[in-house]
Every structure is written in structure tokens, then in C-alpha cells.
Amino acid sequence: MAPVLEFAILGLLQEAPMHGYELRKELTAKLGAIRAAISYGSLYPTLRRLQAAGWITEAAETPATAEEVPALTSRRGRVVYTITAEGKERFAQLIAQAGPETYDDTGFGVHFAFFARTDQATRLRILEGRRRKIEERREGLRDVLGRAAERLDAYTLELQRHGLDACEREVRWLEELIANERSGRAPAAPDTGTATGRGDNDSPPTPGTSRTERP
Amino acid sequence: MAPVLEFAILGLLQEAPMHGYELRKELTAKLGAIRAAISYGSLYPTLRRLQAAGWITEAAETPATAEEVPALTSRRGRVVYTITAEGKERFAQLIAQAGPETYDDTGFGVHFAFFARTDQATRLRILEGRRRKIEERREGLRDVLGRAAERLDAYTLELQRHGLDACEREVRWLEELIANERSGRAPAAPDTGTATGRGDNDSPPTPGTSRTERP
DNA sequence: CGTGCGATGTATCGGCCCGATACATCGCGG
DNA sequence: CCGCGATGTATCGGGCCGATACATCGCACG
Numbered sequence: 507m508a509p510v511l512e513f514a515i516l517g518l519l520q521e522a523p524m525h526g527y528e529l530r531k532e533l534t535a536k537l538g539a540i541r542a543a544i545s546y547g548s549l550y551p552t553l554r555r556l557q558a559a560g561w562i563t564e565a566a567e568t569p570a571t572a573e574e575v576p577a578l579t580s581r582r583g584r585v586v587y588t589i590t591a592e593g594k595e596r597f598a599q600l601i602a603q604a605g606p607e608t609y610d611d612t613g614f615g616v617h618f619a620f621f622a623r624t625d626q627a628t629r630l631r632i633l634e635g636r637r638r639k640i641e642e643r644r645e646g647l648r649d650v651l652g653r654a655a656e657r658l659d660a661y662t663l664e665l666q667r668h669g670l671d672a673c674e675r676e677v678r679w680l681e682e683l684i685a686n687e688r689s690g691r692a693p694a695a696p697d698t699g700t701a702t703g704r705g706d707n708d709s710p711p712t713p714g715t716s717r718t719e720r721p
Numbered sequence: 722m723a724p725v726l727e728f729a730i731l732g733l734l735q736e737a738p739m740h741g742y743e744l745r746k747e748l749t750a751k752l753g754a755i756r757a758a759i760s761y762g763s764l765y766p767t768l769r770r771l772q773a774a775g776w777i778t779e780a781a782e783t784p785a786t787a788e789e790v791p792a793l794t795s796r797r798g799r800v801v802y803t804i805t806a807e808g809k810e811r812f813a814q815l816i817a818q819a820g821p822e823t824y825d826d827t828g829f830g831v832h833f834a835f836f837a838r839t840d841q842a843t844r845l846r847i848l849e850g851r852r853r854k855i856e857e858r859r860e861g862l863r864d865v866l867g868r869a870a871e872r873l874d875a876y877t878l879e880l881q882r883h884g885l886d887a888c889e890r891e892v893r894w895l896e897e898l899i900a901n902e903r904s905g906r907a908p909a910a911p912d913t914g915t916a917t918g919r920g921d922n923d924s925p926p927t928p929g930t931s932r933t934e935r936p
Numbered sequence: 937c938g939t940g941c942g943a944t945g946t947a948t949c950g951g952c953c954c955g956a957t958a959c960a961t962c963g964c965g966g
Numbered sequence: 967c968c969g970c971g972a973t974g975t976a977t978c979g980g981g982c983c984g985a986t987a988c989a990t991c992g993c994a995c996g
Contacts, residue, residue, distance in 0.1 A: 646753055741947090
């Protein structure tokens, strides 16, 4: 329903129009923690899908006056993708509605990556939904480690233990983030709880940070 | 080349023949740490593919004498899947050859889950390959957090930080496992040292999974 | 005694996303 | 001048998932 790439592309193109290659680089930088590298085999078909839906437009990058450029080498021009008003609307709608897929690993990751464009109430809702999901996974792993321990070999058990550890760690992380959200503060303070003297307008509260409008 | 499901199914069917539903449950228990739940939409096609390749056989579960059973309700019999000699060979081959996909998240997970059927040298090779891959991911995240920090918002940075933390943690985990392997000890010893030094044959004693035969 | 409901059980379909692959240009160093 | 890595667009086959459909069994609840 709300594929990861679609969401991420609509989110990124709101900062600036881009061509495919650039988009992939930004995508990889932004989602590096949850995805190794976005494949062109999914990027280009998704772009075409988004254009068919009217959420983005693609325009061949043409010099101001095409004639004066030597046409000796008819280089295939880069295709620049720009988000439309409907696309922005679509993105807002995808943020608002949180389905079950919002809480799986990649779904949550991409939503989190665009929390700067998400209002606080929705951020809180997503964080709590994710926490619930991870808690369920944690209970499942505990069950297996408890009940079916003797049916599994030592390596499999070690794998479960490592997974369980990761779950517990993520729950703690989420708890911290939730507490921060509730207190109205910025995302997360690395260690020192004294005076987060950082950049204030990094756009935690207002998604209306309309900077980087490149014509 | 070596899809996760194919590997896992061949590994599981070496313990006992199973029908689809049971297979899915075992799969979910064994891979619970790396996969939420195996979908039938991938399980059944994979089973058919494996049969077409001659690595498993499927047999309709028929009562000993079909006639005496009341055929009033023509219940669709369960289909029991059994691994063939070629299947065992294929599994051994999949273990031996470690490609790049052996070290990604799910690929490594499923290989690790069947380490009890893997010789020590290969275990070591896989653990080190995985470590290398995670170290690369870690460096990538450090780069982004270092170089492109000001280009990203606070939430995205927090996501990268969390991912980086997970990488560092997994590297430590792998180091520990590698050290254990080198010392010839069992996987990871919380405390007890029971049942070490296994992995001799390709068909260990049946873990009594032949129960639950309800006619 | 019926009735519904959850577990068991097999199976298909549409769709996302990936890895491999192909092709073309540009700038730079050997 | 030639290769080689970065830039750049694009397709194809295939694995895996979520939704969906259909059928049986045992049991609790009214």
C-alpha cells in the first residue's frame, strides 16, 4: 500500500528536484541505516509509477537554448524529477495514515527518517506503534528461548539470544525517544542532559521549514 | 542464486519430513530472529521449485488402506515433503560456496541458523565475511555522521547513530563468536558446557520430531 | 444440540524490490 | 591515446510478501 521507495522519493523531492542518480545517492545517505543501497531496478520503475499517478513530473534537462549546444554527441540528457502539489498531498496523507506496515523494520525506518516533516502527535503514535511491535517480537523470542530451547541447537539459540538483545535495546531506545517527544524537546541528546545548546531550528517542531527552494 | 527459503527448507527437511504448515511453523521458530513469519506466498512456490529441481519429493498423506476410511468428506490430504539425496547434496553445496549474499542480513542469519550442520572452517569463513561487511556498513555510517552531518536533520542523524550502534554491537558479537570458533569451543557458552564438539555427519539423531501424527 | 470460532491446512495473485546486466559520456592519469 | 572510475539511464528475471480464498477439525458457549 505504501511502499518504502514511494514514501522516500516523495519526501526527498520536497527538498529539491533531482535526477535519478542524485536521488539514489541521497536515498542511500538518508536510509543508509536501514537499507544498504537502493537499486535502480526499483528506483526507475517507482519513478515511472509516481509520474503515472501524477505525483511527480519528469523533464529532460535541456539547456536554455538547445540549438547553440553542439549536437555532435547527442548525449542522453539527465531527467529531472519534480514533485507536484498532488505529490505533496500524497506524502502528507502517507504520513497521516499509519498501517501495520508502518511498524515493520523498513517501514518504520523510512518514516523515522522523515520525522522532521511529521507533526509531533504522529511521531508519538508511530514510535509507540513500533515499540508495541518490537515488544511482541521480543516476547516471541523469549517464548522460543524458554519453551523450545531443548529442540534447537546451540547456534540457533545464540541467534535468538542476539535477536532478543537487539529487541530489548531498541525498546529502550524507543522509550527514550518517546520520553523526549512528550517533553517537547528535540530528537535525542547524545549524553549530556545539560542545555542542548544546539541548533534550535533544525526543524523538529515545525515541518514548515521551507528552506532550500531551488528554482 | 541461493534464496533464503530454499536453504532453510533443505536444512529443515533433513531433520524430518514435514507438510507445509508444520514447515512454516518450524521455519518461523528457527528464523524468528531474522524474519517475522514466512509467508505461504513464498513457501509453496519454493516447495514446488524444489520439487521440480528434484531436491525434495511431495507425497499426499494417504492412510495405509484408503478404502476403509469414510470418504464422505473428501478432505484434501496434507502433502508431506521429503528431502532427496540430491537435496542433501545441494544443501551441502550451498553451505560450501559463500557468495556476497551470504553476508547480508538475512543470508547470514539463515546460514548461522544452520551452523550445526556446517563445518568449523566454513563457520569461521562466514563469520569473518559477515564481520567485514558490517565493518564496511559501519564505516559508511561514520562517514555520513561525520561529513554530511549538517546536511541532515536531527531525526535522520539519530537513526544513523542507532544504526551505527547496532553495527558496533554486532561486530563485538562476531568477534566473540570468532574467538570461540578458533578455540574450538561450542557456539557461545552462557555457563554450561554440555554437548560440545558435534557436527560430524549430515544426519544427526532425530530430535524426536516424529510425533504429532494424528490420523 | 447447534453454532460459531480459532487452529490447522493448501494454494494463488498482484506487487515491491533487488541483483545482474547493458549502454553511453566525461575527466583524468598513465 | 587508452583505460578506468564516476556519472547517468534503463530493463529483465526472480524472490519474497500481504491479501485472499477455501476447507476441515475440535471445542466452548449458549
